[in-house]
Amino acid sequence: MSNPILENLWDELDSTTQEWLRANPGSVILPRSLTEALVRASGPDGSLGEVDRKGQLTLAPQDQAFIKSVAAAAPVGHPVAPGTP
Secondary structure, X not given: OOOOOHHHHHHHOOHHXXXXXXXXXXXXXXXXXXXXHHHHHXXXXXXXXXXXXXXXXXXXHHHHHHHHHHHHHOOOOOOOOOOOO
16 A cells, blocks of 8 residues: 555646546545656655556555545535645
8 A cells, every 4th residue: 555645745736636536535546647647746756655557556545535635625626725625
């Protein structure tokens, strides 16, 4: 299982990635396209933990809780202020 990363990277993620995460708060495994967005946001020194051979990332329980809290903070389609929830 990966270390929690989403809360630290949230402000670096593009709005499309943020919207997908907020629209899918029950996700446990992120698809390759979202994993790639996290890799870009984490920069050259960032570590995402274990990415499987399909390019998918299993979220830590803390990341799952963070997504649920962000999804509850604002409806999908509405911006989330930096530093939220």
